Amino acid sequence: xxxxxxSQKVVLTEEMFHRVxxxxxxxxxxxxxxxxxxxxxxxxxxxxxxxxxxxxFLIFVALMCIFAPHIYPHAFDEQIIEHTNQGPxxxxxxxxxxxxxxxxxxxxxxxxxxxxxxxxxxxxSLAVGVLYGGISGYFxxxxxxxxxxxxxxxxxxPYMIVVILMSIILGKGMGSLLVALCFTSWTGLAxxxxxxxxxxMESEYILAAKALGTPTYKIIFRHLLxxxxxxxxxxxxxxxxxxxxxxxxLSFIGMGIQPPNxxxxxxxxxxxxxxxxxxxELLFPALAISLTMLAFNLLGDxxxxxxxxxxRQ
Amino acid sequence: MNMETREPLVKVSHLxxxxxxxxxxxxxxxxxxxxEIYPGETLGLVGESGCGKTTCGRTVLGLYPATGGSIEYDxxxxxxxxxxxxxxxxxxxxxxxxxxxxxxxxxxxTVGDIISEGxxxxxxxxxxxxxxxxxxxxxxxxxxxxxxxxxxSGGQRQRIGIARALAVEPDFIVCxxxxxxxDVSIQAQVVNLLIRLQEELGLTYLFIAHDLxxxxxISDRVGVMYMGQLVELGKSQEVYNHxxxxxxxxxxxAIPVPDPDIERNKTVLPLExxxxxxxxxxxxxxxxxxxxxxxxxxxxxxxxxxxxxxxxFVACHVIDN
Amino acid sequence: MSHLLEVNNLNVSFxxxxxxVQAVRGVSLHLDKEETLAIVGESGCGKTVTSKAIxxxxxxxxxxxxKGSEILYKDKNxxxxxxxxxxxxxxxxxxxxxxxxxxxxxxTMKIGRQIQEGIRKHQKISKxxxxxxxxxxxxxxxxxxxxxxxxxxxxxxSGGMRQRVMIAIALSCNPNIMIADEPTTALDVTIQxxxxxxxxxxxxxxxxxxxxxxxxxxxxxxxxxxxAVMYAGEIVEEGSVRxxxxxxxxxxxxxxxxxxxxxxxxxxxxxxxxxxxxxDLISPPKGCPFASRCKFCMQVCHEYEPEKTEIxxxxxxxxxxxxxxAKKLYKFDNVRSVMAE
Numbered sequence: 014x015x016x017x018x019x020s021q022k023v024v025l026t027e028e029m030f031h032r033v034x035x036x037x038x039x040x041x042x043x044x045x046x047x048x049x050x051x052x053x054x055x056x057x058x059x060x061x062x063x064x065x066x067x068x069x070f071l072i073f074v075a076l077m078c079i080f081a082p083h084i085y086p087h088a089f090d091e092q093i094i095e096h097t098n099q100g101p102x103x104x105x106x107x108x109x110x111x112x113x114x115x116x117x118x119x120x121x122x123x124x125x126x127x128x129x130x131x132x133x134x135x136x137x138s139l140a141v142g143v144l145y146g147g148i149s150g151y152f153x154x155x156x157x158x159x160x161x162x163x164x165x166x167x168x169x170x171p172y173m174i175v176v177i178l179m180s181i182i183l184g185k186g187m188g189s190l191l192v193a194l195c196f197t198s199w200t201g202l203a204x205x206x207x208x209x210x211x212x213x214m215e216s217e218y219i220l221a222a223k224a225l226g227t228p229t230y231k232i233i234f235r236h237l238l239x240x241x242x243x244x245x246x247x248x249x250x251x252x253x254x255x256x257x258x259x260x261x262x263l264s265f266i267g268m269g270i271q272p273p274n275x276x277x278x279x280x281x282x283x284x285x286x287x288x289x290x291x292x293x294e295l296l297f298p299a300l301a302i303s304l305t306m307l308a309f310n311l312l313g314d315x316x317x318x319x320x321x322x323x324x325r326q
Numbered sequence: 327m328n329m330e331t332r333e334p335l336v337k338v339s340h341l342x343x344x345x346x347x348x349x350x351x352x353x354x355x356x357x358x359x360x361x362e363i364y365p366g367e368t369l370g371l372v373g374e375s376g377c378g379k380t381t382c383g384r385t386v387l388g389l390y391p392a393t394g395g396s397i398e399y400d401x402x403x404x405x406x407x408x409x410x411x412x413x414x415x416x417x418x419x420x421x422x423x424x425x426x427x428x429x430x431x432x433x434x435x436t437v438g439d440i441i442s443e444g445x446x447x448x449x450x451x452x453x454x455x456x457x458x459x460x461x462x463x464x465x466x467x468x469x470x471x472x473x474x475x476x477x478x479s480g481g482q483r484q485r486i487g488i489a490r491a492l493a494v495e496p497d498f499i500v501c502x503x504x505x506x507x508x509d510v511s512i513q514a515q516v517v518n519l520l521i522r523l524q525e526e527l528g529l530t531y532l533f534i535a536h537d538l539x540x541x542x543x544i545s546d547r548v549g550v551m552y553m554g555q556l557v558e559l560g561k562s563q564e565v566y567n568h569x570x571x572x573x574x575x576x577x578x579x580a581i582p583v584p585d586p587d588i589e590r591n592k593t594v595l596p597l598e599x600x601x602x603x604x605x606x607x608x609x610x611x612x613x614x615x616x617x618x619x620x621x622x623x624x625x626x627x628x629x630x631x632x633x634x635x636x637x638x639f640v641a642c643h644v645i646d647n
Numbered sequence: 648m649s650h651l652l653e654v655n656n657l658n659v660s661f662x663x664x665x666x667x668v669q670a671v672r673g674v675s676l677h678l679d680k681e682e683t684l685a686i687v688g689e690s691g692c693g694k695t696v697t698s699k700a701i702x703x704x705x706x707x708x709x710x711x712x713x714k715g716s717e718i719l720y721k722d723k724n725x726x727x728x729x730x731x732x733x734x735x736x737x738x739x740x741x742x743x744x745x746x747x748x749x750x751x752x753x754x755t756m757k758i759g760r761q762i763q764e765g766i767r768k769h770q771k772i773s774k775x776x777x778x779x780x781x782x783x784x785x786x787x788x789x790x791x792x793x794x795x796x797x798x799x800x801x802x803x804x805s806g807g808m809r810q811r812v813m814i815a816i817a818l819s820c821n822p823n824i825m826i827a828d829e830p831t832t833a834l835d836v837t838i839q840x841x842x843x844x845x846x847x848x849x850x851x852x853x854x855x856x857x858x859x860x861x862x863x864x865x866x867x868x869x870x871x872x873x874x875a876v877m878y879a880g881e882i883v884e885e886g887s888v889r890x891x892x893x894x895x896x897x898x899x900x901x902x903x904x905x906x907x908x909x910x911x912x913x914x915x916x917x918x919x920x921x922x923x924x925x926x927d928l929i930s931p932p933k934g935c936p937f938a939s940r941c942k943f944c945m946q947v948c949h950e951y952e953p954e955k956t957e958i959x960x961x962x963x964x965x966x967x968x969x970x971x972x973a974k975k976l977y978k979f980d981n982v983r984s985v986m987a988e
Contacts, residue, residue: 035923035941050476226413226414226417240434512924518918538836
């Protein structure tokens, strides 16, 4: 005990034994800093070095996709016929492809497409999935049954078939690609949200809200959604790389982005043909895909840990 | 307090609440329960886990739709209300305090928002000032309105729950095990608060708990439930000092008394076995399997509450003889 | 005379983002053969952390058993044990019965296997032998049809039954010390009575010692030989069960005993209440931890930690009211009369 030795040396005067009584106000004080759930999650995320590095990397990639093509002296479709397949040099940082086009420029232009599909696809999935899952979970019973059976049917459809169908109906290109990819991707989030909502509905604070006469829409927006947000954010962070990969794969097999537009997948397709002689043409788009996907996944992991109430100290 | 001439504020008649379980089977959580609560009094409802007391409380408030029977509030049958406005009015008059202080407050809302939610629903004016008033009423500081539930202790959270219920100015509050999750000295704080508020605001309580000594302290009358049915009902002191039903006797003898001389020398009435399953229960007295005095008749007909002494009701065939 | 278990100046802290939480501050206690020591206090007082320290179950990080702490079991400082020695100690010398039987048993493992695991870790016996022993254990804790129930899963047992299984697991290697951490808090009153009875029987039969951790004073009155009252990480009073209940000499003990409704009290009378909440142990107060809530708080209570005063043999209290200056000033010879004011 810290003070023991001291108090034995100190002379205890009679004065010190005067009654002081209880300070009621201070006995109710809350000592720790006022910290909301989101602030706490952010603080925990910051401590995760890997997640922060991933996040910085992604911000860097996004900025490059937006600004690099404007700053970089070479255009993505400009062909330098004399130097086709040239390796990386000082003025052409990633080298040239088999049509003499600057790969560095193409990576960032292609990145715009890949990232856009990733983000837009995830956003559409989010909107549809959250709404669908929320309604299914909240109402339960027959409505939930029917909605979940529909989901199960959709999940059973192989997405290649959907992609081919869409490309026949809508033609190839970014639009039809998005439609095809989003057609069944929202189901994962819908199930997650539904599960969480069903879980939350058992909570006493939802019961309390009903007892207070809170209308349904307020229960959904004030009580259910904010408590589901963390799951939604994590899942969305993970779904972006799935979209990027799906797009890459489809473009790789020729079903996705068509020339003259390009994406990482399309670039990889072209690069693959030159792989044995000029590996740099495959290397850079492949790196772009894998590193971006890795970064999103690591960030997602970090977010999930940051939001997990059980890991709170 | 002459109870016979006053009208009860809450009148529960033959209340049934059944839950479907795994296909055709039925869980009879509350099976033919009747009681009355008079204005200004506290009716305690005790029993062990699975007896149906919490389900009973929630059904009385309309949080679960009743399977059978009726619930009258202030003379009106609220168990079959369809009109949204009437339902909302009832929710303003009758509120609930929940058991788990850690689960009954939305972790994402500030204390101020939690308390004012009810006020918004019923368009009660007052805003911030009233929230601060309510916080003061339950012994918390004004500054706490901006904080989040996880920053508070169990007892403080429970008081926030009480403030939330009071915000809509109810007359009747169902207290569903409000102190079970709290430490002993905090329990005393919350119970004192509830008693004081009852006096100041003229509240009526249905106090559900399994802590028998606390229930005796706060209740005017008490009912003992076992497997969905009321087995004994009467004035608190009566039931505790002269329990008649064998289950009540066993229950009371099992309460540990904080006095070594009493506790180490008392005989606990043995209650063998475990509580039966309320799923598909057979006809007859639910307590038959564990009762030393059971007879043939006990297995055939379910006993109903009968007045054995003035104001003291017991449901038992053996007693009647 | 040496004790079976002796805890000297135990200090345990947890390192959190908000700072260092001093959960246990200078706790000293002892346990003798065949006696039951109850550690009583409210949540956050440090009783569970103390018991975990005795079992070597404090996770490091974020927990830390500070230097200068000593836990002697049969005169050996177990805090210096290697991992292997801890594993031997747990089960053979000391075993813990946890609070919530729902979550302390592995839901995917049959009961029999969970019990046998413990046995076979400590004793080199065959599977058949272990199975026989398990059946005996289940019989000892009054579980009917042990041969069949051996092969069932936890969810097939009721709460009371599960707690008996927990006790069987704790008993499996005949420990000298059983640490029961709120063993009946999650159970109904009638089941609680059965379980406490069982513990008493077992203690008699095996001549073992029990450390019972609880906040329920009724349970303590029936089970304990001695009581240690904890508040904010410290032991504020300790003594025999009769002494503590009949002659409490610390304001906190006194207040706790009075917070429970007394059947003599008239209905709805105001219960004796301790206003406020326990201090946050990130910044524990420098004086007596109970000062901010104590009716009799004096200036000195805020400044300095009170000394440990011996009231009678084996009965100690840490409170400035026992200091001769206080007694002179307030002209009383027994602290209890002050508290009854």
